[in-house]
Amino acid sequence: MKRKMFYLIIGLFLSANLFGEEIIIEKLTEKIFKVYYHRGSYTTNMVVSYGEDGLLLIDTGQAEEAEDVRNAILEKWNCLPDIIINTHEHIDHTGGNNVYGKEPLIIADALVRRNLTSGNYVFDEFPDYSLPQINFSDSMTLYFNGEQIKLMSLHGSHSANDILVWFKKSNILCIGDIAYNGYFPSYEDPKGVLEFSPIVQELYNMIPENILMVPGHYDNLKKEDLTVFKKMLDTTINLVLTEYKKGKTKDEIIGLKLLKDWESYGKGYFSTNLWIEAIIMSQEAENNKKLYLDELYKVYKSGDLNKIEAKYYELKNNSYDEYFWIDGILASVGQKLIQKKQYEAAIVFLNLERKEYPNSLYAYLDFYLLGKAYAGLGDYQLALENFRNGLKLSPDSKRIKEEIKKLEN
Structure with a gap:
């Protein structure tokens, strides 16, 4: 396994298992609310500040649930965000940025804007208005809805651009994915695994006893929960x-x-x-390697889908040591293209994934995604064939069973 790939693959797995749960709004104070939804074994959390200055939203969740989150916010407060803060670049925190249009001011660490336009995210095709317009490298302060809101960088464990968002008056701290309550952490770079403990200690040292922390996933934390989390890490x-x-x-x-x-x-x-x-x-962990997706994206945008496989093997044969080569990368592109209803292009990437990694741990997801793509094209026979192949590899998959039942009926 290579650097930065775990997060990509886990993201693929989770995105292919959509649960469609309701959006829940939990009141933390008179003006601050936790907005979240379940995705099977975990939640995705966002935070809203609503008051006399308008509405501020911290993180926007996955693209698949973004419209539901937007509608829940609109129904609850009859308005949409004036300000969005992304705690870091990952797609489960930035994936909904675009559904709020051009009005919100988006704030994030200085690396986020650049990273969302290349590498892992090039096929997400973030519109320019959905990228952060205000970028900072160390810290900044906002005054909004009667709160002093402190934004602070705390890089190096979960990602290279994590920030904290601290509502000083209410003593509520949004910590992104720096720590979880009772679960192993996720990460982007394997070298970050060893950075979690010192960063959690740094976080512990800076906060008061009575603080409430809202992570990007799972349950809220108190200060003593950081001690337990750090003990687990060490x-x-x-x-x-x-x-x-x-x-x-x-x-x-x-x-x-x-x-x-x-x-x-x-x-x-x-x-x-x-x-x-x-x-x-x-x-x-290996350093100084990169994803090949930028190169394949250029071919995809040229419109000649027949050249994608040739470009892939050109890079693999001539520049092997420059890039990461691991299962899940091509399938993640296929999944994103299905969301965009680019079914023919998705099939090209997914078939290449199957050709390169026929025995992948994620092979059942490849078949699931191929089934979705063929169904999108109206080729229900091939869709059913791929869903059935996926079910052979993952007999307990409720999602695949639902797709098969839908087509058989």
């Missing part, structure tokens, strides 16, 4: 690295059941085995 990392440095392989370490006391932490979207692999990857 203990699990030490246990795994001790065995790794003895020369044991990943499978051997998993077989030792070293993290049995922390099994409950693996019930979110990062399992115990994935966390063990993440710790090992922190020792093996």
Whole structure:
């Protein structure tokens, strides 16, 4: 596994399992509200400040639920955001930026605007108005709805552009994905795994005792929850690295059941085995490689879909050491193109994924996405064939069963 790929693959997995849950609005204070929805084993959280100056929204969730979130906000407050703050670049925090149009002022870390137009996100095609217009590198302060709102950079663990958003008067802190309450963390760069503990300690040192923290996912945290989270980080990392440095392989370490006391932490979207692999990857991560998606995007935009596979193999054969080569990348593009109803292009990328990685752990998702693409084109026979192939690999998939039932009826 390579640098920055875990987040991409996990994002693909989650995006392909849409649950369509209701949007829930929870009152935290008279002017501050938590807005969230469930996605199976985890929630996606946003925060709204509403008052005399208007409406401020922290994070916008995934693209698939963005319209539902927008409608819930409009129904509750009869207005849309004047200001949006993105706690970092990841698509489950920025994916809904575009549904609010050109009116909101969007604020984020200085790296976010640049990153959303390349690499992982090039096929998301963020409109210019949905990119941050105000960028900062260290800290900045807003005064809105009677609050002093402090924005502070805290980079290096979950992503390279994490920020905190602190409502000083209400003592509510939005922490993005820097810490979770009772679950293993997710990350972008495997080297960031070892940065979680010192960054959580830095966060702990700066906050008062009675603070309420709202993470990007899962339940809210109090200050004492950070102590528990940090203990989990330090203990699990030490246990795994001790065995790794003895020369044991990943499978051997998993077989030792070293993290049995922390099994409950693996019930979110990062399992115990994935966390063990993440710790090992922190020792093996490769640097200075990039995604090949920018190059394939140029071919896609030229309109000649027949040249996409040729370009892929040109890069792989001639510039192999410059790029990451791992399953899930091509499928993630296919999934994004399906959302845009670009079904023929999606099939090109998904078939290339199947050709390159026929035995991938995510093969059932490849078939699921191919089924969705063929159904979008009206080729229900091929859609049904792919859904059935996916079900063979994942017999318990409710989503695939629903698609098959829909087509058979």
